[in-house]
Amino acid sequence: ARAADDGRLEAGGSRARALVLPRDVRLPAEAASVSERFAARGGRIVEGAAGLGALDRAVRLEPPTDRICAGRFERDGWKILVLVNTGRADYRGEAALRLRGTGWTLDPDAGSVVPRPFGDDGSTEISLAGRQTLIIAGREASARP
Numbered sequence: 001a002r003a004a005d006d007g008r009l010e011a012g013g014s015r016a017r018a019l020v021l022p023r024d025v026r027l028p029a030e031a032a033s034v035s036e037r038f039a040a041r042g043g044r045i046v047e048g049a050a051g052l053g054a055l056d057r058a059v060r061l062e063p064p065t066d067r068i069c070a071g072r073f074e075r076d077g078w079k080i081l082v083l084v085n086t087g088r089a090d091y092r093g094e095a096a097l098r099l100r101g102t103g104w105t106l107d108p109d110a111g112s113v114v115p116r117p118f119g120d121d122g123s124t125e126i127s128l129a130g131r132q133t134l135i136i137a138g139r140e141a142s143a144r145p
Contacts (some may be wrong), residue, residue, distance in 0.1 A: 001034050007042030009034075012086070018044040023034065041097055058065035060096040066090065068128065078103075081136045095136075098122040103138025 001011035005086055008015045021027075026058060027035060037046050059070055059081065067087035072078050079099060085091050097118065105116040109132065118124050128134060 003030070003034055003041050003043065004038035005039075005041060007141045009038045009043055015052070016043075018046060020046045036057055058081045064096045065091060065093075068126075077138045082133065083126065083128060083136065084133045088130040090130055091126065093126050094123050095126045096121065097136070097138065099124075099138030099140060101139065103136060106135040106137070107127060107137065108133055 001009060003009050004015070008017055009019055032066060033056075042084060048121065061068060066089075067085060067089070068091055069084045069086055071082040073108065079097070083095075099118045099122050100120075101118060103116045103118060104113055106113050115137070116124055116136060124136070126134075
């Protein structure tokens with residue numbers, strides 16, 4: 001990523017005027033330097049955004065990677081996870097999500113919505129192409145439809 005002279009943040013072929021950071025996030029030194037230049041050139045940084053977060057104890061990826069970013073929130077009893085592959089390489093692995101039964105996978109790029117089964121341990125297979133975003137929705141075992 002780089003801070004453009006016109007006050008936009010450029011990353012992966014995209015340009016943005018604002019950067020939204022989850023509460024308690026700590027950027028790596030290089031990313032912090034870019035975000036400081038971005039702000040100095042007129043870019044807007046929103047810090048402490050509620051409802052966003054890094055992977056936490058409720059979400060574990062195997063194999064671990066720093067290229068997958070996640071945001072978690074809840075709506076109408078559904079646990080919703082947004083996964084973004086920030087790298088160019090595909091990612092294949094498993095995510096422990098603490099969800100049960102069958103949920104849904106939404107692919108914004110393809111416009112698809114497909115059922116997603118969760119294992120007895122709350123895990124599910126994850127396959128993300130480079131730069132792909134997926135949304136996974138499910139319910140915890142104790143939640144009632």
